[in-house]
Amino acid sequence: MESFIDATGLTKTFGGIRAVDGVSLQVNQGEVVGFLGPNGAGKTTTMRMLTGFLEPTAGTVKLAGVDIDKAPIAARRHFGYLPEGAPAYPDMTAREYLNFVASARGLSRAERAVAVDAVASRVHLTRVMDQTIETLSKGFKRRVGIAQAILHDPKILIMDEPTDGLDPNQKHEVRELIREMGKRKAIVLSTHILEEVEAVCTRVVVIAAGKVVFDGTPGAFEARAPEGVSRNRMDHVFRELTARSAEVAS
Amino acid sequence: MSASRPFSVVARRELRGYFATPLAGVFLVVFIFLAGIFTFSLGNLFERGEADLRPFFQFVPWLFLFLAPAVSMRLWSEERRLGTIEVLTTLPIPLWQAVLGKFLAAWLFCLVALGATLPLWITVSWLGDPDQGAIVAGYAATAMLSGLYLAIGGLVSALTKNQVIAFVVTAVMCFLALLCGYPIVLDFFEGWLPGGARDAIAGVSVLTHYQSMMRGVIELRDIVYFASGIVVLVTATTIAIDWRKAG
Numbered sequence: 120m121e122s123f124i125d126a127t128g129l130t131k132t133f134g135g136i137r138a139v140d141g142v143s144l145q146v147n148q149g150e151v152v153g154f155l156g157p158n159g160a161g162k163t164t165t166m167r168m169l170t171g172f173l174e175p176t177a178g179t180v181k182l183a184g185v186d187i188d189k190a191p192i193a194a195r196r197h198f199g200y201l202p203e204g205a206p207a208y209p210d211m212t213a214r215e216y217l218n219f220v221a222s223a224r225g226l227s228r229a230e231r232a233v234a235v236d237a238v239a240s241r242v243h244l245t246r247v248m249d250q251t252i253e254t255l256s257k258g259f260k261r262r263v264g265i266a267q268a269i270l271h272d273p274k275i276l277i278m279d280e281p282t283d284g285l286d287p288n289q290k291h292e293v294r295e296l297i298r299e300m301g302k303r304k305a306i307v308l309s310t311h312i313l314e315e316v317e318a319v320c321t322r323v324v325v326i327a328a329g330k331v332v333f334d335g336t337p338g339a340f341e342a343r344a345p346e347g348v349s350r351n352r353m354d355h356v357f358r359e360l361t362a363r364s365a366e367v368a369s
Numbered sequence: 370m371s372a373s374r375p376f377s378v379v380a381r382r383e384l385r386g387y388f389a390t391p392l393a394g395v396f397l398v399v400f401i402f403l404a405g406i407f408t409f410s411l412g413n414l415f416e417r418g419e420a421d422l423r424p425f426f427q428f429v430p431w432l433f434l435f436l437a438p439a440v441s442m443r444l445w446s447e448e449r450r451l452g453t454i455e456v457l458t459t460l461p462i463p464l465w466q467a468v469l470g471k472f473l474a475a476w477l478f479c480l481v482a483l484g485a486t487l488p489l490w491i492t493v494s495w496l497g498d499p500d501q502g503a504i505v506a507g508y509a510a511t512a513m514l515s516g517l518y519l520a521i522g523g524l525v526s527a528l529t530k531n532q533v534i535a536f537v538v539t540a541v542m543c544f545l546a547l548l549c550g551y552p553i554v555l556d557f558f559e560g561w562l563p564g565g566a567r568d569a570i571a572g573v574s575v576l577t578h579y580q581s582m583m584r585g586v587i588e589l590r591d592i593v594y595f596a597s598g599i600v601v602l603v604t605a606t607t608i609a610i611d612w613r614k615a616g
Binding site: 133167172192195200207223267 | 373378382386389451452455456458459460462463614615
């Protein structure tokens with residue numbers, strides 16, 4: 120079966136600097152990929168290329184079989200995207216904002232009402248739907264961003280740090296949601312929290328200095344830690360992998 | 370019910386944005402206040418002893434010179450600053466529809482402001498017997514002029530995330546476009562640009578076309594001038610935003 124996400128040889132240079140260097144990524148239905156890497160490794164840039172917000176210098180992206188460069192509108196229907204920082208219009212209420220995204224996605228008035236209410240209860244926004252986004256706490260803002268990304272029930276979800284700034288309870292809720300959605304979708308999420316990978320991901324991809332340095336299961340990732348390490352084994356592996364590539368890069 | 374056209378979805382969101390903040394109120398009050406001052410005090414509406422809106426239409430291009438940039442400066446700069454451009458441009462709508470929607474919202478907003486000056490028209494009609502055709506033509510000219518200013522502003526706004534820069538650059542560009550048929554601008558090019566190029570610059574002067582419309586003669590070439598200017602600038606805005614994708 121064809122992969123939901125099929126990115127090949129993604130490369131991005133900014134003014135002569137290679138931010139992303141030949142990243143390939145195939146993600147199938149039912150996979151939740153945890154995208155790890157130090158700050159500046161190219162995670163956000165890669166996700167921006169996956170969604171077509173940035174055009175790759177080289178490489179191709181196919182989403183549900185549709186080339187994002189050749190048929191951007193068709194490809195965009197297949198995914199939901201939570202950009203870095205969960206941006207939203209501060210002077211709109213959560214309801215107005217979600218209604219706007221739903222209309223832009225072509226939902227009719229009746230479909231909108233159903234989809235917006237359903238997504239609001241799914242991410243526990245119902246209580247604050249009629250407040251302007253600027254008055255919401257960080258946790259609610261993040262959930263508005265997640266709601267916006269999933270309201271059309273896309274095949275593919277791309278989320279840049281979905282749990283950043285959430286308290287432990289909220290993190291738990293969002294992880295439950297992701298794990299539940301991950302059964303039917305292909306999900307890529309970036310994170311700095313290694314325990315999150317263990318909690319929700321079926322696969323780990325580590326990127327350092329623009330290159331993929333690890334691609335495997337969370338189990339295989341942790342197993343790379345030497346026998347003697349008993350605590351924070353994933354942290355140990357992460358440091359090993361990314362430190363080495365930093366040396367290679369320099 | 371079928372779904373709305375993408376550009377109208379974007380336009381409605383944008384318009385709602387104007388009225389959700391004090392911007393709309395402040396803009397409308399300032400515009401009406403200044404329009405009144407220009408028309409009655411500086412324009413000597415009463416002393417002239419003629420019932421027409423000529424003083425108003427003579428001043429309004431200058432009024433829009435700083436009010437249009439105030440509306441257009443946020444069109445794209447704000448999207449980039451907030452990061453919402455990343456959501457907007459990855460929604461399944463063609464970029465040109467988003468650009469068009471935002472432009473139309475800004476234009477509609479300026480037309481609302483212009484509509485708020487209709488009491489001036491009522492006043493002069495009540496005081497005397499003005500040339501109604503000239504007033505209609507004046508309003509049409511002002512509508513087109515504000516559209517052109519906003520199209521310039523939209524393009525500038527697409528190129529910076531700093532709204533202050535967008536405002537200042539737009540005001541200067543509109544000023545140059547307004548006066549490029551006049552010595553104040555043409556003299557600047559004297560000596561180092563060939564005469565043909567100077568004539569070309571003079572040919573796109575906004576004020577020349579505006580005044581020709583304002584005199585009460587709506588000529589096709591003036592309409593074509595403003596309309597094509599708007600189309601070219603809105604298209605350029607789309608290209609500018611798309612070009613930034615390549616980073």
